[in-house]
Amino acid sequence: MVTLEARVRDPERGVALEIAVRAGATLAVLGPNGAGKSTVLRTIAGLHRPAGAHVRVGERLLAGDGTWVAPHRRSVALLGQDPRLFPHLTVRENVAFGLRARGRADTAPADRWLERVGAQQWADRRPAELSGGQAQRVAIARALAVEPDVVLLDEPLAALDVEAVPELRRVLRQVLADRTTVLVTHDPLDALALADEVAIVEAGRVVHLGAARHVLLHPRSAFGAALAGVNLVEGVAVGPDRLRVADGRELTGTALTPLSPGSGATATFAPTAVAVHRVRPGGSPRNVVPAVVAAVELRGGTCRVEASGWLADVTTAAAAELDLEPGRDVWLSIKATEVRLDPT
Numbered sequence: 001m002v003t004l005e006a007r008v009r010d011p012e013r014g015v016a017l018e019i020a021v022r023a024g025a026t027l028a029v030l031g032p033n034g035a036g037k038s039t040v041l042r043t044i045a046g047l048h049r050p051a052g053a054h055v056r057v058g059e060r061l062l063a064g065d066g067t068w069v070a071p072h073r074r075s076v077a078l079l080g081q082d083p084r085l086f087p088h089l090t091v092r093e094n095v096a097f098g099l100r101a102r103g104r105a106d107t108a109p110a111d112r113w114l115e116r117v118g119a120q121q122w123a124d125r126r127p128a129e130l131s132g133g134q135a136q137r138v139a140i141a142r143a144l145a146v147e148p149d150v151v152l153l154d155e156p157l158a159a160l161d162v163e164a165v166p167e168l169r170r171v172l173r174q175v176l177a178d179r180t181t182v183l184v185t186h187d188p189l190d191a192l193a194l195a196d197e198v199a200i201v202e203a204g205r206v207v208h209l210g211a212a213r214h215v216l217l218h219p220r221s222a223f224g225a226a227l228a229g230v231n232l233v234e235g236v237a238v239g240p241d242r243l244r245v246a247d248g249r250e251l252t253g254t255a256l257t258p259l260s261p262g263s264g265a266t267a268t269f270a271p272t273a274v275a276v277h278r279v280r281p282g283g284s285p286r287n288v289v290p291a292v293v294a295a296v297e298l299r300g301g302t303c304r305v306e307a308s309g310w311l312a313d314v315t316t317a318a319a320a321e322l323d324l325e326p327g328r329d330v331w332l333s334i335k336a337t338e339v340r341l342d343p344t
């Protein structure tokens, strides 16, 4: 396991940032479109060569101080959202490709990797016979079979069907343990599930860096926009589709794979899915929780209300009618169909 340090100064693209990853750790990089995330990954991989690049992997200097190591000599694997498998080779041959190029004739390591990503049953198929999720598993196996020092993932789950994502995330979680990794993602759940640290990048600068949970659960204001202000609530599963938060509040949601009671889980829901009431609403909604308004912020035509740590967007007319102000006791209701539950 090795450390990674990268400084990327690319004035033409408005990028001037620095990242460091501890040996064996995963850093997730989140930020809006055009923030410079891919530029950083491509510079580390050696596919982009700005004048101000400094990349060090362990003791090896890959770029900077007059040094420029070619991409194929870096021991850095880059995987994007498109698996880019060789169409004329079988799955096994795809995974064995890098090994063969390094003089390994036997396919045993390729088969071991196919097993690790749960793709051994497709070993003799061609890429055209795989679903997007299956192909991406094979691409992960191919990238890791050569045991790269550093793994770079650029939105690896972004192109997949929503049903395929949890399983792929689990595969990544297993194979990335103890690997020095930079993961670019737009999904805070990927960061929460896979990363030790999170860097928020905006306009070519790191604006927030820290432990993944801390950065995601306590975003700074600029980050609110980048994350679309999603509510991210951690807790413990108390049923296949129900989560209990540490403060005792409970949320019922929709889980793609049923949660195991007792294990950690995360609920995500948009502020627009949260309704605010002065009196407890009747009817059927199962997610009705008491809260105290902490802040009310006008944003264009809507009001963003923060109440007991959760965000709700209401129209300005509704905010006025409800007379929302800090300290006010309210009820929040959230439809279970709008709450996404994932294991953490």
Ligand SMILES: Nc1ncnc2c1ncn2[C@@H]1O[C@H](COP(=O)(O)OP(=O)(O)OP(=O)(O)O)[C@@H](O)[C@H]1O
Pocket (backbone or CB within 6 Å): 013, 014, 031, 032, 033, 034, 035, 036, 037, 038, 039, 040
């Ligand atoms: N090939 C290129 N040539 C010139 N400018 C580029 C090129 N690729 C990206 N840029 C510019 O560099 C800046 C950073 O882009 P980059 O692709 O690194 O952002 P990103 O954070 O990865 O965005 P996204 O989430 O949209 O992929 C942007 O202003 C972009 O327009």
